[in-house]
Amino acid sequence: MTDSTQATVHASSRVKRGLADMLKGGVIMDVVTAEQARIAEEAGAVAVMALERVPADIRRDGGVSRASDPDMIDGIIEAVSIPVMAKARIGHFVEAQVLQSLGVDYVDESEVLTPADEANHIDKWAFDVPFVCGATNLGEALRRLSEGAAMIRSKGEAGTGNVVEATRHMRSITGEIRRLATMDETELYAAAKELRASIELVREVADTGRLPVVLFTAGGIATPADAAMMMQLGADGVFVGSGIFKSGNPEQRARAIVEATTHFEDPAVIAKVSRGLGEAMVGINLDTLSEGEKYASRGW
């Protein structure tokens, strides 16, 4: 899309990926009301994720989970000056069109909502608004990039307060990148086949040693130490969903997670901000969840 003024271009990959670059080292918080959005901004969040219910409540209540009410999203956009993201169902391109028309800054095509298409993700190149997508491994991340995603996050297991799946996904993505970086040209073709990703993308990752977009972590982060651990594992930043507003003292916990993410390599800072935070969200052990209850297996 070109503006009437010459040489001015909107919605390039550079500005789509660029916004995610500006979020690096920061924390993006799930919020369900304008009041929570203000608390998140005050705590130092770099962006908020607007959704109808936090993942822990989606798990508890069940039912079909969809994109949020436009009134709620408008209210959150009005309440804060930081970027506002919102979730659309996997494959639900009309929900994404609606979110774009509302002026959200990023759309999360999210496994936390009930998928709307069991074969296809949204064609994200067709949009001016950039997309973030979840991934459990490098192949999945590269397939989302091929569809036009401008930012990747680990899926983790949302709404559990248990970081184990986010750890697995971060280690899987970064480990596979390191493996590609040691391959010769010939081996990359077999790797591309194995990853079900294009050779061009695979070669780019092998050459640069990282994804061509920002990689955040998400799914189960509940404490400052969880956030710092994900950063030390190679995340560029952190999404926190239920972990903040399902805890005893959301304001203080939100601040502590922001500060631990900045000083992720300084245990003294992490210790200091972790004191007296009150109750963390209760959390769920993953082996008590059946396969059908795991959101990370949604998406293909």
Place this chain on the structure above:
Amino acid sequence: MSTPSTPAPSPANGRRRWVPGERLVGRAPEPTHADGAPTIGVLALQGDVLEHLRALRRCGANAVEVRTTEQLAQVDGLVLPGGESTTIGKLLERFELMQPLRDRIGAGLPVFGTCAGMILLSDELDQDRTQPLIGGIAVRTRRNAYGRQVDSFDTHLEVAGIEGGPMDVSFIRAPRVQQVLDDRVEVLASIEDHPVVVRQGHLLAAAFHPEVTGDDRLHAAFVAAVERSRIPA
């Protein structure tokens, strides 16, 4: 513009073939700085720190991250990166960096801010929201002046003092100057009469992100300014 001592990293499309054995040693090394090169910090509380470190290294500087007052004390110049200005401002206060930084700016530390960095260097904001600012450039700035993310854009822009034609730049949820408050402020570039690159003494600010486009000419000019500002040993 100074010449980097080793070639820039491979182009983003990744088409470059590796020299045999090269991949086994890992990524192409960052350009190394010469002895006596200025040490320039990038405020690393949040934002696109890596892109600025790389741009500064391509311009021959010894680029380092700054998160603490000790690190701040060791730099000859400082870059305030792109990011979220509310987050960076709050963290400057919480980690007690705000006053030490203002003190060093008062003592002549050269500072270059992009996007969020321009907001932080502004004396005033146009909107009525309150957020911590460093200040130093006498301008009133409007955050998100061009709209939301779908209104972000790439363009080419002539900048006074930058030779070699218009700069290739990205404006991402960018601010702009609504009003210049003091005639010591030099306007180096404008879009539709709104300043987007300003300088006041040793402080330089741009509303866009030269660090994401690979057009390093403003960084090179800043590195040169830091070199000039250093007190001869």
